[in-house]
Amino acid sequence: MEDSNQQLINSIKQGDIAAFETLYKKYYIFLCLIAEHIVRNPSDAEEIVTDVFVKIWNIREKINITASIKAYLVKAVHNTSINFLERNKISNKLTDSLNNSDYKILAWDSDYPLGQLYEKEIMNILEHGISALPDACQQIFILSRNENMKYIEIADKLGISINTVKTQMKIALARLRETLKDYMMILLFLMGI
Amino acid sequence: MQTKENNQSKENLIPGYLNGELTAEETRELIVWINLNSANKHYFDEYCEIWITARASLKNPGYNFQEGFWKFKQKIKANEDLQIGFNKTIFLKILTRYAAIFIVTFSLSGLLFYYIGKNRAAKPDLSFSELIVPKGSRAQFFLSDGTAVTLNAGSRLKYDNRFGIKDRIVQLEGEGYFKVAKDSKRPFTVQTSHLNVMALGTEFNVKAYSDDKTIETTLVEGSLKIEEITDKNGTEARVLKPNQKLTFFKEDSTMVNETASPKEKTKKNTQPLQVHKSIVIPRLVTENVNIEPVISWKENRWIFEKQSLLQIAVELERKFDVQINFESERLRTFRFTGIIIAEPIEQVLEVMSISAPINFKLKGKVVTLSENKNFEELNKRLYKK
Numbered sequence: 001m002e003d004s005n006q007q008l009i010n011s012i013k014q015g016d017i018a019a020f021e022t023l024y025k026k027y028y029i030f031l032c033l034i035a036e037h038i039v040r041n042p043s044d045a046e047e048i049v050t051d052v053f054v055k056i057w058n059i060r061e062k063i064n065i066t067a068s069i070k071a072y073l074v075k076a077v078h079n080t081s082i083n084f085l086e087r088n089k090i091s092n093k094l095t096d097s098l099n100n101s102d103y104k105i106l107a108w109d110s111d112y113p114l115g116q117l118y119e120k121e122i123m124n125i126l127e128h129g130i131s132a133l134p135d136a137c138q139q140i141f142i143l144s145r146n147e148n149m150k151y152i153e154i155a156d157k158l159g160i161s162i163n164t165v166k167t168q169m170k171i172a173l174a175r176l177r178e179t180l181k182d183y184m185m186i187l188l189f190l191m192g193i
Numbered sequence: 194m195q196t197k198e199n200n201q202s203k204e205n206l207i208p209g210y211l212n213g214e215l216t217a218e219e220t221r222e223l224i225v226w227i228n229l230n231s232a233n234k235h236y237f238d239e240y241c242e243i244w245i246t247a248r249a250s251l252k253n254p255g256y257n258f259q260e261g262f263w264k265f266k267q268k269i270k271a272n273e274d275l276q277i278g279f280n281k282t283i284f285l286k287i288l289t290r291y292a293a294i295f296i297v298t299f300s301l302s303g304l305l306f307y308y309i310g311k312n313r314a315a316k317p318d319l320s321f322s323e324l325i326v327p328k329g330s331r332a333q334f335f336l337s338d339g340t341a342v343t344l345n346a347g348s349r350l351k352y353d354n355r356f357g358i359k360d361r362i363v364q365l366e367g368e369g370y371f372k373v374a375k376d377s378k379r380p381f382t383v384q385t386s387h388l389n390v391m392a393l394g395t396e397f398n399v400k401a402y403s404d405d406k407t408i409e410t411t412l413v414e415g416s417l418k419i420e421e422i423t424d425k426n427g428t429e430a431r432v433l434k435p436n437q438k439l440t441f442f443k444e445d446s447t448m449v450n451e452t453a454s455p456k457e458k459t460k461k462n463t464q465p466l467q468v469h470k471s472i473v474i475p476r477l478v479t480e481n482v483n484i485e486p487v488i489s490w491k492e493n494r495w496i497f498e499k500q501s502l503l504q505i506a507v508e509l510e511r512k513f514d515v516q517i518n519f520e521s522e523r524l525r526t527f528r529f530t531g532i533i534i535a536e537p538i539e540q541v542l543e544v545m546s547i548s549a550p551i552n553f554k555l556k557g558k559v560v561t562l563s564e565n566k567n568f569e570e571l572n573k574r575l576y577k578k
Contacts, residue, residue: 028258030249043375053265108238123250169208176243
């Protein structure tokens with residue numbers, strides 16, 4: 001895995017378009033979701049991720065990636081998203097009412113190794129964790145995640161109260177956290193070295 | 194005890210935040226809670242990560258890497274074009290199997306154009322690209338921003354090298370189907386003789402042939418804003434929803450009532466937009482339509498819904514570059530409903546002559562349509578109201 005990482009970095013430096021395609025295939029969706037998490041708008045998120053890749057392309061010869069490419073990309077998307085918010089304060093509904101330092105808190109801590117969960121085997125465990133949730137809990141989690149339904153819509157659809165939805169969502173996330181706890185610890189530990 | 198409960202309730206805000214359902218006030222409360230200590234912050238980050246990863250593992254998380262990669266390729270290409278100073282216009286990638294497409298590019302160097310780009314060191318020459326699709330063919334291609342365009346026969350699309358820098362403007366004469374690449378900063382505008390059609394990320398069809406009396410805009414997906422081009426400022430913009438068609442009548446409304454009658458639409462869903470200005474007879478009409486017939490030209494399928502033979506003839510003339518003559522006046526008003534999957538023109542005419550009382554003669558590029566008298570019996574049954 002280390003080798004392929006290094007190989008990929010070399011291909012990027014040489015301006016190999018296929019290497020970029022590999023990166024897109026592997027990380028595009030994940031990176032968009034990270035950007036969306038910060039800027040809260042899908043089309044801005046896509047643009048941010050594209051900009052990051054274009055930038056990497058433009059400086060490809062001078063680029064210096066010491067750790068993994070994924071970590072590098074996640075960091076770049078994180079920073080670009082924060083910059084984007086700073087430049088477009090007016091356009092963002094959420095940040096209207098918040099000041100700069102506030103939304104930086106809502107983005108994640110720059111020391112936090114986001115993206116470690118985004119590995120095939122761990123994603124499988126996550127999926128497994130989701131399927132192991134109690135039925136009602138699972139249904140609500142999936143509705144919210146897969147169909148982007150608002151709590152009130154879920155409550156309507158299932159004929160339950162909005163508070164029940166909230167509680168079940170909390171349980172779902174807490175359980176998943178429990179499922180993934182060991183992995184998070186290990187990953188944090190590894191990053192710490 | 195009090196603080197612990199308080200703590201608990203703030204933590205409960207996290208799922209709401211992830212789902213984008215918190216008010217500003219609640220968001221602020223959450224931020225205060227996150228700021229209390231690094232453990233809270235860490236806890237919050239973990240939740241975010243689970244959420245993002247859970248969404249990324251979806252089959253359809255709302256993003257498409259191929260689309261993204263295409264945009265990336267177009268962008269780096271555009272950058273490199275910029276660096277060589279627009280010597281060549283390499284904007285188009287032709288993906289068509291129809292050979293008869295002319296691309297005309299020309300450059301107007303030396304002419305003074307007002308150029309708005311701020312960050313550019315030198316004024317580049319303004320160059321145009323024009324794609325001309327002659328009658329009898331069809332073209333499919335991508336613009337530099339990733340927007341997919343299909344042009345119908347006898348159409349032309351024109352744009353200059355400022356396309357994609359600040360905004361995305363194309364000029365259309367004829368019929369085109371646009372699948373616009375998402376870009377919230379640079380709206381996509383199709384300019385026609387009378388209307389500007391503005392989109393962000395949508396799919397729509399514009400039919401604006403200069404020899405048609407109407408301009409028709411049909412929205413398949415997303416949302417569209419349409420403005421009439423007039424001298425006076427502040428014309429109202431119309432907003433179109435999916436499965437709606439906006440018809441603009443170029444001529445004075447009194448004329449339209451006559452000329453538009455052969456292709457009269459089902460009146461059920463028709464509602465004049467300018468209801469509040471009752472004196473003005475609407476030149477813009479919005480109606481709900483079935484999308485399929487409108488965009489069927491893209492594939493070699495022809496879907497007709499109660500279309501007059503006259504209207505069909507106009508489209509056949511464009512598509513196959515032929516001239517169609519009617520031997521009988523009555524024939525023009527025959528209405529035709531059906532699907533034809535056929536090419537070349539002989540086959541299309543044959544299919545039509547089987548299902549309607551039409552005889553056809555094809556000589557070179559001239560088609561003559563006449564009534565099929567033997568069809569009379571069936572005709573009576575078919576066309577009796």
